[in-house]
Every structure is written in structure tokens, then in C-alpha cells.
Amino acid sequence: MGADNTVDISPITADLIRQRTEQLRAHIAHTPSIPLSSHLIRQVMGGGHVALKLECFQHTGTFKARGALSNAMSITEADKKAGITAASAGNHAIAAAWAARVTGLSAKVVMQDNANPFRIARAEAEGAEVILRGPGAPTFAEAERLSTEEGRTFIHPFEGVNTALGTAGVGYEFISDMPDLDAVVVSVGGGGLISGIAAAVKLHKPGCMVFGVEPTGADSMSRSLVAGQPVTLDKVETIADSLGPPMALPLGHALCAAYVDDMVRVTDDQICAGMVALQHEAKLAVEPAAGAAMAGLLGPLRKSLQGKRVGVVVCGANIDAATYQAQLLRGMDHYSALMKT
Template structure:
């Protein structure tokens, strides 16, 4: 298990500087929406727009952070990854930045848009059935071809990379009361929460996890990592089939609460994000807003709140279908507050 004391603000700032020549400092902007302000009892919402990061998600930070930690021998042999999409794209991008060959394993059910993105970044893509088979193939590539495995969410270097998101939002938006972050395996929230709490221990950090992929919530309840027999959510980039010790221990230490939301709530948040923020994002990036409008609403009322908008890798047709699903629920949410 990770020792939270192993991560310091000095380390986070140092890694942020190391990555700054390649990683974008994404904007933190206030979302001015009378209807949302009514819904949240005049809360002020700020969006940390990691959807504008290289590769379209925060994943570029962690992937590059890990890539830069490899030895010259490891770089020579190349890297691999297991992913539903966003992590594979980020590893492919980071490998190209570092002049390293990448062979990434992606779920055969991954959105074709994301598969094309990974290939466009220069990676060789291997398609496998979702779940354990994807990770097993990556493990085979490590064992038989000598590739280095870039984990999608677990490990100190990943957490130090994603901590830059929290560091930037705390520098850009003063006197925040809360930061809300989507939760998959925990690679994003572990870094964000560590940075936020080390800068201001009084600022709350809340995680939002899909109800159909709640490995972190279950792990926290069990006081240890768990594996899921299956996952079922439209937010496929938030659906690893397990929680793991490093990220889970940091979440337990730094995160105030992790709540779950349904796919219908996520679809509704996609609509609200489109109509109120004028942003077309993927389901994972709407999860934080879904949490704010749902289970976290009372706790965020009247507060200064940052939402991490974590990614934008979705094709137009899929986005349209999900928004149609969420339209009625979204109208009900905002009408209820009118």
C-alpha cells in the first residue's frame, strides 16, 4: 500500500515543471449559468478543462510522467499498455514524444474513433476482448517481447503526473471549497486529491464513479482492492475491472467521499455540459457534473467548486445518441430548480 507521506508538494511541483515543456497548462474557467446556479443554490462552478489536453484527456500527463522515468534500455525495447481507449492514445502520444515504439492493447469494443486516434499517434494496436484478456495480452507482450508496461492508473509516477491537474486548478482559482473528479481506477483523483490537500487541507475533494463500475467505492468499503466480475457503464474510460493498492490508499487518505451516479445521470450531465458550457465531451468528463447535480448537490450548495472535465474523446454520432438519452432527465433537473 502507498504511504501518503511519500508524496510531497515539492515532488508534485518538481514533476509538474519536468512535464511543462510537453504538457499543456489547460484553462480553468468559470461556468456562468443562471440555471445551474439556481440548481446548486448559487454555487460558483469552475471547469478545469483537461478535455483540451494533448490526446484529448488528462491521460497524457500520467503516460508522459511514466515514460520519462524509463531507463534507456527500457525505452529501446518499447512500451505497451492495456486500455479501453484514452490511455492507449496517451501512451502512443507519449511514446512518440520520447522516440519510443509503442504496441498498445485495446478492447475490441473500444470506440473506433479512439482506435484510429491511437494509430494516428503512431502506435501498433492489438485488439482483444474486453476485461482480463486485454491485460493478459499486455502481460504477454511484457514477458515475451520485453516491452515495458505503462499502467493505466496505478503507481507513483502516474499520480505525480496527474497531480499537476490539482496543482494548476489550486493556483488558478483561489479560495476553492471543493474539487469534484471522475473516478475510474483512481489515477486521476489520487494525484488531484494529493495536490489539492497539500495546498489547502480544508478544500474538499469528492470522487464520482459510475454505478456500474464501482471498484473504488467497493474497495474503500472493503478497506482493500477488489475485482469486479463485470462492468456495465457508458463511461467506458471509467470502467477498469479492479481497484489497486497504491491509488486506493491515496484515495482513502486524501478524498473526502466517493459517490456513484447512474448512466442516465451521466447522459443528463452530457446534455447540461453541451447546453450550458457549450462543450461536447465524453461520458467520463460529464461524471463530475453528474455528481454535482445529483448526490453531491446539497454539499456543494453555495460553494466555490471546481469540476475536472477530464476528456473529450467521443465521436459525434455517439455523443448525439447519449444526449438524446439524457435530454428529458436534464430538462427535469434544471426545471426542478427554476
């Protein structure tokens, strides 16, 4: 991808990534990086080796804890008394609530009123006051009101230097633990995860490729990279609600333009098949966002990554049992077909 020269990405340096990762170490788990011991997947990948970065074992169940804590710890003493707010369909709200609790701040998080009740309960369990509003603009408008009227610091779900420095820890840990990786595959929603990971990987190991995977019905970053500027979608249609932001934003787009090698798209059926693959071959129960990365590896990226040493980021596992069961059933036939081709 060609660099986007309209946004300054110089604050994201190798030294700052290492420093921020260490600063967060007291509260953030250094999640396991493990080889995927699956004969079937090695066979499908032409003898290649696959490693998993288990960010599903992170505090709050997803990588989101890193960016949220990175932001919360950067709030000035003067602003801490007012606390924080956030806007989210689920995972970021949980993470922001957790980060506020860890840093001793009050939290009012705004969640979409169609959010999974499981995720709403998780945010409340972290001690936040949860406010429900309509999806999209009404949710962000309420968070903006809380920021303006109550002075709360708004923690963005995927944009900003502190967010990127936080999520970069995933990439820094991965290549530190698995230094022989040829490529890393990452699911993409708003771009907060891949922008940090891609920066960390390319700044520490330039020869390692970075690939993003988006749902076909939520491909704002793919479209933005083609357009050369952030794009907003007219609509979003995917079961992977964690990958559903309708837009890319300037910093995330610029980091992806500079450091991501390519983007691919997968259907919801393929995402469900990716969830089945992780359950069958790694015994991991994950949410659709994590299934997307595996779907990208086994689908559109398979040919180009044959025989390579590939890392897959398993980004999260916040899903209730009933939804998980339904999505596994949906993915079974597609998984079987995928592994036979």
C-alpha cells in the same frame, strides 16, 4: 475517508508534485481553469460558483496524457530501446502512443476488440501499432507478453507513483489558478486521476474538499473504501467506458483513503444529463466520463455543495459524433428534470 496504512504513499509529496508538473511542462498543456458563466447552474447551486478545469483540451483529448508521459519520461536509458506497451479500452492507449512518440520510443498498445473505432484510429494516428484482444484479462495478458518477450515497459492505465505524480498536475494547476475553491469534483474509474488530484489538493490546500463520482455499475473505488482494501467487481455495466476498470488497486486506493472526502454514484441516465449540462451551459462536447463529474455535482452532491465555490474536472472529450448525439438525446429529459428540482 480514513487513511489506508498498508501502502506507502510517502513518495507523493507536495514538492515532488510541483517538480513533476514542471518537468512535464514542455509537452503537457496547462489547461484552462474557467468560471462557468451559467445563471441556471448558479441558481440550481444556491448561488454557488462553479469553475471548470478543461482537461478535455489536453493533448490526446484527456488527462491521460499526463500519467502516460510521466511514466514514459521515467524509463531508464537501458530500457528505452525496447519501447513501451499498454493495455486499454481507448483513452490510455491513445495517451501512451502519444507519450511514446513525444519521447522517441516505439509503442505497441493492446486495445479491447470492442473499443470504439474512433479511439483505435486515434491511437494508430499517434504512431503506435495497435493489437486487438478480448476485453479485460486477454488485453492485459497480451501486454504482459509484450513486456516479457520484447522487454517493453508496461505503462499501467491508472496505478503507480509516476501516474499519480502526473495526474496530480491537474489538481495543482486547478488550485493554483482558482485558489478560493471550496471543493473539487472528479470522475473516478480506476482511480488514477482522483488519487493524483486529491493528493495535490490536500497537500497544497488541506481545507478544500475532494469528491469522487463513479457510475453505479462501475463503483469499485466506493466499495474498496468501504471495505478498507481494494475490491474487484464481478461485472461492469456503464456507458462510461473510460470509468469501467473493474478494480481499484493498492496505491490509488491508499491515496483516495487518505485524501478523498467522499464518493458518490450516478446512473448512466444522470451521466447523459451531465453531458447535456456541459453542452447547454458551457458549450462543451464531452465523453460520458466528463459528464459523470457534472452529474455528481448537480445530483447527489448538490445539497452539500449549495452556495460553495466548486471546481469540476472535465476529464476528457474522446467521443465520436454519432455516439455523442445518441447520449445527448438520452440525457435531455433527465437534464430537464434535474434542473427543475
